[in-house]
Amino acid sequence: MTVFQAAVLGVVQGLTEFLPISSSAHLILARDILGWDAGSAEIPFDVVCHLGTLLAVVVYFRADVAALVAAIPKALLGHADNTARLGRLILVATTPLVLVGWLFGDVLEQLRTPTVAAVALSVGALAMFVAERTASGSRPGTSLSVVEAGFLGLAQAVALVPGVSRSGALIIGALVTGLRREDGARFAFLLGIPAIMGAGARAAWTLGPDGLSDNTAVLLVGFGVSGVVGYAAVAGLLRYLASHTLDVFAYYRLALAATIGMWLVRV
Numbered sequence: 001m002t003v004f005q006a007a008v009l010g011v012v013q014g015l016t017e018f019l020p021i022s023s024s025a026h027l028i029l030a031r032d033i034l035g036w037d038a039g040s041a042e043i044p045f046d047v048v049c050h051l052g053t054l055l056a057v058v059v060y061f062r063a064d065v066a067a068l069v070a071a072i073p074k075a076l077l078g079h080a081d082n083t084a085r086l087g088r089l090i091l092v093a094t095t096p097l098v099l100v101g102w103l104f105g106d107v108l109e110q111l112r113t114p115t116v117a118a119v120a121l122s123v124g125a126l127a128m129f130v131a132e133r134t135a136s137g138s139r140p141g142t143s144l145s146v147v148e149a150g151f152l153g154l155a156q157a158v159a160l161v162p163g164v165s166r167s168g169a170l171i172i173g174a175l176v177t178g179l180r181r182e183d184g185a186r187f188a189f190l191l192g193i194p195a196i197m198g199a200g201a202r203a204a205w206t207l208g209p210d211g212l213s214d215n216t217a218v219l220l221v222g223f224g225v226s227g228v229v230g231y232a233a234v235a236g237l238l239r240y241l242a243s244h245t246l247d248v249f250a251y252y253r254l255a256l257a258a259t260i261g262m263w264l265v266r267v
Helices: 003-016 023-032 039-060 062-070 072-077 082-110 114-134 146-158 166-176 181-207 216-241 247-266
Strands: none
Touching: 003 023, 003 039, 003 216, 023 114, 023 247, 039 062, 039 181, 039 216, 062 072, 062 082, 062 181, 072 082, 082 146, 082 181, 114 166, 114 247, 146 166, 146 181, 166 181, 181 216
């Protein structure tokens, strides 16, 4: 992998980790269609890009993250204040992801194909159109219940299928429960912190203790670019969703799915 390829993939990771258009689909396409096989650098590159996007969301939500960490004792003791309650909701919503990833990890790896990504992109786009036209999207995030958090956790677990998009599934799920788009996105980003940490830890475990020692320039570029672009994506999406629908992302997903379909036919 060259430094240029690392920069491009860092941009892709930073944007698509948070925008509802599926990071896994884009990375699969970049590697399959463009032929950018990272070889032995693939797993370490994935690790540092996850670290970059993790840093981006932690820095953006630093006040919320600090408050959640400080509220851990209260959350465990069942206190009713909003921060402790949010911490419990994040724990509830993270559980399905952990269980599905643990039980079906090998199956999910077999789904990492352009065909699966194209189908999932299309289905997700249709779900966006339906949710935007049927859901009220008026409730504040503080009204989220434990049961609804569990439902959003299931949506996040479904997003382990390439092409679904974790943020997309969560925002659609939030709309279905009646939450405002921006509140759904905020919960999705906070929920993404343990999810991204888990994905990075899993890749690092696969890599082993000495796996980050090679390809230093490529890894640093991937980390830096994914972090900077990820921060901009978080800030931009929250501002956008405050006054816009998901339609533009749905149209993009359909266009990308069509492009993949044409490429598969030609192949």
